[in-house]
Amino acid sequence: MLNKFIESEVSKIIQNNKMEKNQICENNISKEEKSNENLKLSKSCETGPLTPHQNSEKAYKIRKDAASFQKDLPMPGHPCNTDEGLYSKKIANYSKALPHNKLGEVKIRAYNIWIKALTTGNPEMFEDLPLGGVRKFANPQASYAFDLEGPNSHQLTMPAPPNFNSAWMASEMAEDYWRALTRDIPFAEYDTDLLIHEAVYDMSNFSDYHGPKHGGVVTTGTLFRGNTAGDLVGPYISQFLCKDVPFGTKIFKQQYRTALAAKDYMTSYDEWLNIQNGGVSSSSDVFDPKPRYIRNGRDLGEWVHRDFTYQSVLNTCLILLSFGDKALCSENPYLYSKTQVGFITFGSAYILDLVAKSARIALEAAWFQKFLVHRRLRPEEFGGRIHNNLIGVTNYPINSELLNCKAISKVFNKYGTYLLPMAYPEGCPTHTSYPAGHACIVGAGVTMMKAFFNEDFIIPNPVVASADGLSLYSYSNRPLTIGGELNKLASNISLGRDTAGVHWRSDGTEGLKIGEAVAIGILHDFKKTYNEDFKGFCLKKFNGTTVTI
Template sequence: MNERQVTNTNSNLGKCCETGPLTPLQRREEAFEIRENAAQFQKDLPLPNHPCNGDENLYANKIGNFSKTLPHNGLGEVDINAYNIFIKALTTGNPDIFEAIPLGGVMKLANPQASYAYDLIGPDSHHLTTMIPPTFSSAWRASEMAEDYWSALTRDVPFINYNTNYLTIAAASDLSKFSDFRGPKEDGVVTTQTLFRGNLPGDLIGPYISQFFYKDVPFGNKTIVQRYDSPMAGDDFMVSYDEWLNIQNGGLPNNSITFDCLPRYIRNGRDLGQWVHVDFTYQGMLTACLILLSFGDKALDPRNPYLNSRTQVGFITFGAAQILDFVAKAARIALEAAWYQKFLVQRVLRPEAFGGCVENNLTGATRYPINPELFNSKALPKVFSKYGTYLLPMAYPEGCPTHPAYPAGHATIAGAGATMLKAFFNESFIIPDPVVASADGLSLLPYSGAALTIGGELNKLASNISIGRDLAGVHWRSDSSEGLKLGESVAIQILQDYKNTYNEHFSGFTLTKFDGTTIII
């Protein structure tokens, strides 16, 4: 057989093997149209406003804004020339100017140029918005700072003992007195049942920690028992002024975390804070997804087109491969949305920096316009009595990350991941054999109480992940609550882009939003 005959034979074989309702040309046009329609949908959405709290223009010394890693004076006030170069880099987007930003130490800014990144699915990061964050001088900000002080003071109190411990009882009573505290309440007051919890449906039901932090995780041919490295009690950092100032300037910490010899289930704020210290981006939602998949078909969303199929099961579509992919896919796009707000819109200071302002005010070095409600908090004298300063005791030696506070990246990822999982699983499915960690975190105890559902426990997991960063001292409550909403918006629009990509008879994704409303995509 000559070369020409071989070529013709191969060509004929290729034509004989073609199967499907569309020719290659038709398929190409259909694929283009789907992508074009998704892009047009995003383009046609109204352009949002991007309001900020105005602190950057209000205070010449930039006390209301993030400036960690830049050089600071002895009061912790940023060098204005360095800050202006930082703003010039953000305004122009010029990579060369970013390289010219003066640093005060060895720590570097965390990826500010991610603020300009584009993506090819879901919403553009610049086309999502958040509400205006608290101002530096507001009663709202004062209440959030008091909550962070109390979080530090109660890090070692087991969640299971919140109802009886004198510190958590005092924290709930104190936070109830703030005029603009926006955490959950019962009958108008903060209680030990609502303390440090989120405002999402399901957050106040059952144990503080979500079942998705306690259940064993099927991981291929291995089962992961969710006991984690636990820092020693009382292991707090940045409570001396020199260390605090060193960290603001981008210096390396002088200390490190000391760990207990035994791994433990997450049983208190310190354990949870450490989990969100070293987790990878979508770790919590990945483990939740693996646990949910182990529950079988009965835990899938009733709209899944394969639940009633006689001949097929889902896999690449409406099965494990797609769900796992979407949880991961949403994480980075959610971070892009958060980074845009963090660097190009808000630039909100971190709680550790605010703690320095409190310290300087109370020692007479400054007269910053901190809302007086904070100085009436019973947390402040307790912090001073224990540490000798009014600085915020941090769970991490290095303090907060080197990017602005608002909104929280962890919260945005958690909001996106929880929303994806609610779209694929049955939110009303009751989680079997619920448990709660013992006070020492060495065992799991049976939980008997109100039923815990997939929807409620996914919401709780998202709140645990976001508020866990607050408990460590690196975020404000508003960073967490608004980050969750931002992540939810990202996930919904990703699902919107994909809704017309399936061959199956599919009536749409159904999920309950964080505000309690049900939507169909």
């Protein structure tokens, strides 16, 4: 009887709870119906030529058309130099961070596991990579990333890098040796320095050197410079790495911490091998106690060691914006407006956003090429091949022009090995060489700025750093233009990594073109998103041709 009574009471409680829940639901439905009724009765307040539905349809069409345009572009091939298949010991390919033997040759089983992970794209396989030390690979899975603006990274192509045994490769490595030997010589003293003159003579003897020349030979005015027209005009360092940067309420002087002179790394074989295996350097950076303007290769190499991704182009954009409307390109629809100025579109907020946006998307394109196409070895790795050849323990097919150049013997006389003296204790990053990430970033950012600023505008009050980097002097020779100094900035940032020993010239020159293509693709996607009476973007590419978007 007691159990039946309890069951009856529990049943009543359950029934009461159900009734309360139903009442709550009815009340909520009633409130929702009233709310919807109020929305129907309230008047819509938006203005403009399109209704919300029309606006949504137009936005969809613009996005769909942009995606279709990128999709329908011809799919390029991705040529490589075929060295990976030619050399069974993988001596011509990047392998840093994997385990190596005493000759610095990667252990083939480990290399094959790495290639299988890259081929499958399986995230779990990347977690099983056989590292040789404590350093990890730098984001290889970014090579598969997709983006929603601009070209898909797989739709951009670049030429194959020089072959391991070529005269072209020999010239690029010799240039890196000379950059290392001359890091502490001020750019202002290139015309008179004897070591620079030796470098000029030596580099002129290479049969397939792709750097700039004057009268068919390398000169003190062309040595270590880029190949654009702006590179050979005026001081070595771009105005955008010298002039004050207006940073909000603060004026930022471009004096930077730099590394101490005559301090190079990885010149002992044991240290070099340890670093190739992903070990931690036994050395650490030694810094100059005085901040300086960039005045030599070591300063520039340290700048591109510590910068954040788009620092160079951000600073440059802030400088350009400080020049005012007179520095804007003639295509800007607000340049001659009587009642409006640009801001969210065609103004500072917009330009700064596109410069930053293009930098990251350019890196995606770089990572695809680095990991899934080329896997080019770094100069420090090649230095080990040269060293082992010249001490007689290997017989790699290294071009004789390199083995017989003056730079090689000078390095041995100074350090006792043939290894490439590095500016950074850790050497290169743990991602492959071609193309250079810095080059892709600056190539994209510079191209964006060319689209918004007048490339023929003459930069006011140009300057040049003193030989000690402690002050700036007025420069009063040939006029320096925005376009020329943007090109020079691009070369400074990309080839500055060569000065540190972590990249090749072609990594930089071809990386700039990848970044440029990314920026042009993004601008194409955005060209139909404006309400303004806008005719399109016009800019001059790194190769000197003009393109209209």
